[in-house]
Amino acid sequence: PMELDEDVTPERIRSLTADGQLLPALVMSLRLNEVVLIQQVLESIPADEVRILCKQLSPAYAKRLLSIVPPLLESSRHVHFYLSWACALLQEHGRTFKQESRSLMPSLQALHKSLSTRYDDLSKLCDSNLYTVRYILALTEIPQEQKEQAHDDQEDKDSEEEEQQQE
Secondary structure (H helix, E strand, C coil): CCCCCCCCCHHHHHHHHHCCCHHHHHHHHHHHCCHHHHHHHHHHCCHHHHHHHHHHCCHHHHHHHHHHHHHHHHHCCCHHHHHHHHHHHHHHHHHHHHHCHHHHHHHHHHHHHHHHHHHHHHHHHHHHHHHHHHHHHHHHHHHHHHHHHHHHHHHHHHHHHHHHHHC
């Protein structure tokens, strides 16, 4: 916890979040330093407001958030959402992060690891889905080929019958 006072409570943070005061709720949750509460506040923020809130965060809170995003990215189903947070943090506070890169190296490495893990997982899933779709498409073509073969066979029989009738 950092910069705590009597106003920084989970109830107050939830109240601010419910009232739509997202920046104060995020800052207070970062001050309280409870990951579950931070995650609740983050996930209540609309995706189109992520960059705006990142701009308004002080560098100290942005650094703290940068250390929280990687584990959330790795464990959450909201991959795109947390990628948006990571991108916005790096774009809005990149200069500050670069100046303090040594102290932020563990957070940046954790982010890299989370991104690599998600990439590997999603690549396997996409490959599996691609093979499944190809298989399903191949299955739908088999009956068509059989139908065409049956149609061709019927035409052959019809033409043989016509020849026999003409004789």
